[in-house]
Amino acid sequence: MSSGVEKELCVTVRRYRCGDEKGMIDCIRDEYGDTYAKETWYSASAIMESAEKGRDIFIVAQLPSGEIAGTTALVRTEGKTCTVYEIAAQVVKKKYRGHKIAQRIFEYGLKLLEDKKASAVYSQPVLFHDVTQKLLCGLGMKAVGILPNIFDLEVLHHSYDNGRNTKMPLGIQVKAMCGQNAGRLYLPDRHKAFCRERFEELGAAYEIMDSAAQDCGEMPANSRLSYHYDRKHQYLEIHILTIGADFDRQLGQLLWTYPLRGEHTANVFLNSNDRYAVSVYEKLAKKGFFFTGIKPLCDDNAYLIMHHAGGVLFHLEDLKINVEFQKIADYIREENMI
Template sequence: MELIKIRAVNQTTMMEPIQACIKCIAGQYMMSEKEIWGLSLAVEEAMANVIKYGFDQEGQHYFDVAVEVKGTEFTVVISDRGIPGDFIEDHYDDGLGISIMKHFLDQLIVKNMGFNGREQRLVKYLSGLPAYTKRLPEPAADLPGDLNLEYRPLRREDAIEVARCIYDEYELTYILEQVYYPDQFFDACERGDIYSLVAVAPDGEVAGHLAAVRLTDFPGIVEMGIGVVKKKYRKYDIMRNLTDQIVAYCQATPDINALLVEPVAYHTITQQMCEHYQLIPCGFAFHINELVNLDNKRVSVCLAIRSFKPGEKHTIYVPEPLEKLLRQIYQTIGIELAIGVNANHPFSEKSVMTLKKDKHNGLGKLFINQTGEDIARQLKMALQTLKKEKCPVILLYLNLFDPGIHFAYQEAVLCGFFNVGCLPLSSAGDYLCMELLVEQEIDYDTIEMTPAFRLLLDELQLLDSLTVVEE
């Protein structure tokens, strides 16, 4: 929907009033002051491109500025009929202005419109979600006992309804941020990053949703999640039917090695589902996310995995104290295991390490794929960085295909990390999972587990050995 359109003469004096107008509109759509400032700067650069380079400097020319809102996309469209050229590809001002615009925008698109000239589209996603108002409780519905539901892949028009369902349950605390941007979420489905299924009632209403999300950090593994069923449809076994189809999809897709499920550690119903679908407990992640439906407490999750590669044979290198535990997990998953001989010293001078911070939940993530002679120094530097970033929880993943893993493990233990399981079957390697709680201890009052997960927790010996590292 186009909200406003302004025709401006190509003079720099026009820039300030246009920016003021856009700032006012952006504020009405709950954009933060920081976002508005960045958008205004990007608009200034885009208009400057038109004024400086879009026309010859003689005579008077005009360009148009419009504001459009569609779904959660707030778009400023700047159109001109000036000298042909691509402001991105032609690198005016050494590309500095374009770099600034890309930094503050979610999308920057420059289009050649032929006889209609040129168009710059500056897109910001509306994280304030003005369209997502908390809906009233659903009224009791007189639905038939036998309802003919259609199960099919997500369509673009379904994505907004899925986002609203997630918002009703979690507000803005759901761990996968993409789901709050309907167009972005659907585009991810189109690319194959997400396989999304909806259950649709005869009148076209979306009754339920479930997805398999490919994990960027662990290629070859997909996570099943984003499960929602509206209350009035909960007697129709929708979640079971969706789960059956997601599992069948994963099983039939050649490049999917395994399916991961992360049931919350306070909800045994989702944990019980794991046993039914042959998902094997393999670990935990404690206090990783705040949920509004748990009074914004940081919640813990269990990890369970199912292999779709029967007869897999893995040679891994294991820190000695963990050999018995890992043998048991691998055997239960169905992976034939050989234990390699740990290296006497690191094979390289430098460790191969990746450091990340999850902007949504503040988690720090550290991946060590190869242990070098510098491991002690590199690990301490990484921890200092993540603590400065105020990460309350740091997850550490050590590649079990690394012969020097026991050196990294020893240093991690000295830094206060404790083992929370393993995550095998990624195309990048099998990973030993460790965790460091920077700010708090595990709150066992919020944890309730089925016997299978409780047994694994006991075997990890967390109940007696957990310590908290002080700042």
């Protein structure tokens, strides 16, 4: 980034047009080379196909010369009760940073989503610089959680300083847009105050259930879990959607297949709208998972985030984060003594 006061550069921020693909790919390569984790961003045909289907929205910042200076995508998720967009893959070429291009891209994107009556928008910014975090915070997006140890930094290369961390962490920032309701939440007592503060900042409706309401009623026979394992980055991501009588068996099978040791790490998204969430939180804690925040309003469920670091050290103090994320990092450190 350039130092001093940012000066605006003459650019046109607009939606994708056919023919922009090479310029968009050049932006990704400028920062990540050929190591970016979402490989579809290197495929002109994949970008064209996604844009033609109308599911996702691509945005570019174009110079008068025709060069694409920066780009991002608004990736849509359709739930039963919500339409949510993720601000993904935001990159400005290094030589054009310091000219408010990223800010203009974000402002343009959020205005599009307001016009589309989106339920909410979220982003998962990198935590090795705070530029995106600060810009999104200024546009009303609230920090709610941290996702540690995702991308192996010997595999994914970028231009910023990692500090002592060997795997890239991401944050979560959310903005409620159209009357979002997080529903009934079943939360561990020790984290209720933290979660309540986040929901109040979001301005979303919610109801934190009393402990007596947990684990009552007949448990369904079958759990519903989804997962993704990235072999290249040795990273496991699990979504616990419905908790049933076979939960221990399903989780045990996953952790047997993908043991969390050495460089293998995992993040779990635990559906806190499920009345059995607290008992599963306790089971995960006994297996070495620890709480790192929440991910609400990003689909039909509000999730607790739990992380297992395997054998990887996570250096919170080496993150480059804004004030909101620093509060979350301090909470994680105090709760887990890391």
